Amino acid sequence: QVQLQQSGPGLVKPSQTLSLTCAISGDSVSSDSAAWNWVRQSPSRGLEWLGRTYYRSKWYNDYAVSVNARITINPDTSKNQFSLQLKSVTPEDTAVYFCARTMTPRGFDYWGQGTLVTVSS
Amino acid sequence: DIQMTQSPSSLSAPVGDRVTITCRASQSINNYLNWYQHKPGKAPKLLISTASSLESGVPSRFSGSGSGTDFALTISSLRPEDFATYYCQQSYTAPLTFGGGTKVEIK
Numbered sequence: 001q002v003q004l005q006q007s008g009p010g011l012v013k014p015s016q017t018l019s020l021t022c023a024i025s026g027d028s029v030s031s032d033s034a035a036w037n038w039v040r041q042s043p044s045r046g047l048e049w050l051g052r053t054y055y056r057s058k059w060y061n062d063y064a065v066s067v068n069a070r071i072t073i074n075p076d077t078s079k080n081q082f083s084l085q086l087k088s089v090t091p092e093d094t095a096v097y098f099c100a101r102t103m104t105p106r107g108f109d110y111w112g113q114g115t116l117v118t119v120s121s
Numbered sequence: 122d123i124q125m126t127q128s129p130s131s132l133s134a135p136v137g138d139r140v141t142i143t144c145r146a147s148q149s150i151n152n153y154l155n156w157y158q159h160k161p162g163k164a165p166k167l168l169i170s171t172a173s174s175l176e177s178g179v180p181s182r183f184s185g186s187g188s189g190t191d192f193a194l195t196i197s198s199l200r201p202e203d204f205a206t207y208y209c210q211q212s213y214t215a216p217l218t219f220g221g222g223t224k225v226e227i228k
Contacts, residue, residue, distance in 0.1 A: 049216060
C-alpha cells in the first residue's frame, strides 16, 4: 500500500519561500512508471496542479506556467521523498497543498494528507 | 495549456436522483480524462481513470463516458455520501489541468 506523508510549516511570511516535503512508503521516488506531483486547493482556484518530478533513465520536471518562475520540485533518493519549494510567496499562495502520485495514463491515485499553508506576516 | 470546462458549477438534487456532470477539453485528449470526488478536509479521491475505468472500490453507481473533447460523469442514484465537489482532470499532456469543479448539494 502506497502512503505519502507530508511535512512542513503551515505559516510562511510574504516574499519568503514555502517548503514542503513528501515522504513515500510502498513505492520508490525513482520508479520508472510513477510521477510525483504537487497540487494545491483553494476556494478561489479549486484544484491546481503545480508540477511533478519523475525518473525515466534520467530525472525530469514539469511545472505549471502560473508558478514556473518560482517553483522547484526535487527528488531525494536517499530518503525516498520529494520536495516543493515555492519562492517569493504572496497571500494568493495561501492554500491546502497536497503531494500525489500518478501512474500514466491513470490520474492521481495516492495523495498526502494535505497541508494548509497560510501566507501572512 | 489545455483548458477544462465543467458544467454545471453547482447543482442541487435529492437522494436517489440521477446526476450527470459534463467536462469539455479545449482540444482532443483522446481518453486521458480522470474524475475525482473531493470532500472538505480530505484529499481528493480518484473515481474514474481514462474516461470510463472505475477505480477499485468505487461504487458502480458512478460511471464515466466520452472521448476526444467531451466527457461525462454520471451518478445513477445519489446517496447521502455522494454530496461533494467533483473535478475532471486531463492527463494527456503537461501542464496537467483540472476543471473548475461541480459542487453537488442536497435538495
